[in-house]
Every structure is written in structure tokens, then in C-alpha cells.
Amino acid sequence: MAVRSLGEFLDALESRGDLVRVRSPVSRDLEITEITRRTIGRDGPALLFENVTGASMPVAMNVLGSTRRITQALGVDNLDAMAQRIAQLTRLKPPAGIVGALRDIPGTLQTLELVRSLGPKRVSRAPCQEVQRPTVDLDQLPILRCWPGDGGRTITFPVVVTQDPETGESHTGIYRLQQYGPDTLGFHAQIHRVGRNNLRKWAAKGVRMPVAAAIGMDPVTLLSGLAPVPEGISNFVFASFLRGEPLELVGCKTIDLEVPAQSEIVLEGYVDPAESRLEGPFGDHTGYYSAAEPFPVFHVTCITHRAKPVYLSTVTGKPPTEDAVLGKAVERIFLPVVRLVLPEIVDMNLPTEGLFINLGIVSIRKSYPGHARKVMHALWGLGQMMFTRYLVIVDADVDVHDLHEVLYRVALQADPEADFERVHGPVDQLSISNPVPNFGAKVGIDATRKGPADGFPRAWPDEIRMDAEVIRTVDALFAQDAALKGRASGAPP
């Protein structure tokens, strides 16, 4: 059975020795950041700060800051196993998926069972509404000030729920919420986000957008809450699928939105499309401060929470950070979705150093002239892959995770004149080196081997390979000869 709440997950981590309770008094201003930063770099445990000065509830940090904890939360041995399950979901996207599944007679029963299990379950009573605060006062939450130059205390790990007013479909994203006062927050949904697109739709109707922010929940719902799910699949359906059982949702008290019933804390309110206010600076995942910029304002009209809530937070900054670990997990589990559109892709690496938006390395099975360029352009048109500023394409046999091998292929096999594809388009709002915000250049590097089919006029040389027979003979020698035993370095090519 899936873990139902953050509390249950923390208990499970503690029983495995993967949670540390910090009982010394700590300040929510900067100190929690510094303690968390020191532990995450060593793949350290989750942290529960039980004595946060002036706070009436504990603060949980680094809960998903390790691949070990993410795989445990998902109930899999490795992320590729989860990727396979997600590939199944994308094939099943209802209603077309159901019809398609019916054609697959042997798999039909299992398929229908799975589809039935996808829908979240509505409940009328929920732990996240055990307490409804008589007045809205955000100062009663232990909101962190993360970095010295931050413009204010910030809720860094909320699952923010918005709704498309045209389809009624709800969507979630993690958008930080910087505190302005007792009942107002900056709504930091960047301009390319679905939450921001929903706001544009409410603005077109001339109506305020209802918004809910759920803070702290079971880890799978949290992960689903930030996942770039394929269009047409709601994050809550996705959460149910990953959990293997329906996610419980409850209607908000004052607005027409639903939130995960087992959340710790829920903020309800609205964003007025006509209003904006400077948000930031904020110590961001680039390792730099994002400058203050106008963002919409989230007015909180109701706060509900559990009787004994735990406040969940995270700290961004230069990797290693929790969001970098989460980004890597998202890359792994969503590879099948990318492959659905581009089946020629063998593997993909968005290195942490590239912050998932700056650098992508992709191996492909190349079949025709310009194939690497076709893949570049398709990726630049695919969801958040549009932000990738440097896209390196290598042949299928190159291990994209071996950065030495990738550099070797780029430096040797990509011609700066013929193999660089420079384009212009949308760039992530946090990107710092494009002269114009949100727009800039991107470069694709075709580091595949070239041949006549690419219009390459010279003969591509043969790569050096040892004879298979000699390899076998020498393998045997290494196994027998006392002087050589255990001295082999690496497998032969």
C-alpha cells in the first residue's frame, strides 16, 4: 500500500535510519538552509527540525533529496522500472487509450483494471481540514528565509493548484510563494508554466483565478505535483497511477478547487489577473539571485491544516540541491514519454550541472541525412525541453552519461561549421546570460559519425577495434596469469 501522508513517510524513513530529528533550537532565517545544504551534499538523511524558534510546528527538509528516498517512495528498485510503468500509462491515455486497449484482447482485463484505478477519489472529510484558522495569518507558519539577499520569507515547496476555466481540468506545479504580508504572497509561476497560462485564460474572462497551495503531502503526490505530465493527463490522475491506488481529494472550504486530502496545510485564495507586484530577489537554482520582477499576487483567504501539521520546505541554490535530485528523477521517469514522440532516441542525459534546461545530451539511432537536426528541432518543440540551450546529439552506441566519452565525441566528431545548428526561441525565465529575458539563442551540436548519407564528402575513418579472437585469448590470460590477474582496466571496446 502506498504511503498516505508526509507523516507516514517520515515514520518510514525514521525506521530505516534515513531521518534525523534536529532538537536543538534553530532559526528559520538562514540557519535551516545552512544545515540542509551541508547534509544534502553527502546524500544525507531527511531532516525534521522540531524546535524552530517561534514556530508552532516542525519543519521537514531534504525529504526527497536523495534518489534512494525517491525510489523507496515510488516502491521501485530503480527509476527505470517506474519509467516502464509510465510508458504503459502514456499508451493508455483515456479515452483513446481505452479503445486502443480493447483491441489488445489479451491485455484488456488488466488494462481496464488499471484505467479504473487511475481516477482520484473524492472524500468529504479530510485531515488537511481538521483545523480551519479563524483568521488568515501567514506568520503562524514557519516560512523560511532561505538566502541572505532574498526579498522575503518564501514558501518553497507548495503544490499549487490552478484550473483551466475552459476545460475545468486542474493542474499542479511547484511555484514558490514569497511572503508580502499576513495574507499575501508572490505567485511565482513563470510565464511558460501551465499555471500562468491558466491565469491568462481567467484574465480573458475578466475573473479572478481561484488558487490553492497544498504544503506537505505523501512523496509520490509531491513528485507528481511537479512532474511535466503529458497534456490531457491531470497531475492528480498521474499521482493515483504512480501510487497504485486512488489519490484522495477534498473540496476546498472557500473556493471551487480540490486538494490532496492528506496534505498537511492548505492555503486557499485567488490571484487577480490585473494585479502584480515585485517578487524577489530570490536565491535560485542557478546558484544566483533571480532579480526582483513583477509577478501576480496570491491573496490567501483561508488556511486549513491538520491538528498537528508538519511544514515541508526545500532550499534552492547551486546544486547539489533537492530540486536537482528531483529533476534527475523526472528526466529518468519521463524518458519513455519523450521516446513516444521520438522513437529514435536511445537515451538522454540532462546533467545536473546544466540545471536541466541548459544542456541535454541525446543518443539516437540515425537513419537519414539531417536526422540529428530533426531530433534537435523536435525536442525544442517538446514541453519544457524547449528551454534546452545546448543540445548534443550522439550515436546510439555512445553512453550519454559518460561525460568523458561525450566530450571526446563532440570535440572530435562535430565540425564547428557544418554540425552546429543555431536557433532562437523561448528561454527559461531564470536563465541569466541571454541578453533579452525569456528569449535567446540555442545551439544543437551534431556529434554523430558522418557518412555519404549526410553529404559528408570525405571518407569517415574506421574506429580502432581489437580482434574478437585476441580479446578472448587475452581475457583467458588475465584470468590465469598471476602477474596480470586483477590488473585489467575497463572492458575492451
Ligand SMILES: Cc1cc2nc3c(=O)[nH]c(=O)nc-3n(C[C@H](O)[C@H](O)[C@H](O)COP(=O)(O)O)c2cc1C
Ligand atoms: C523545488 C522546486 C521549486 C520550483 N519553483 C518554481 C517556481 O518558483 N516557479 C516556477 O515557475 N517553477 C518552479 N519550479 C518548476 C515547476 O514546478 C515545474 O517545472 C513544473 O513542471 C511546473 O510546470 P507547469 O506548471 O508548466 O506544468 C520548481 C520546481 C521545484 C522542484
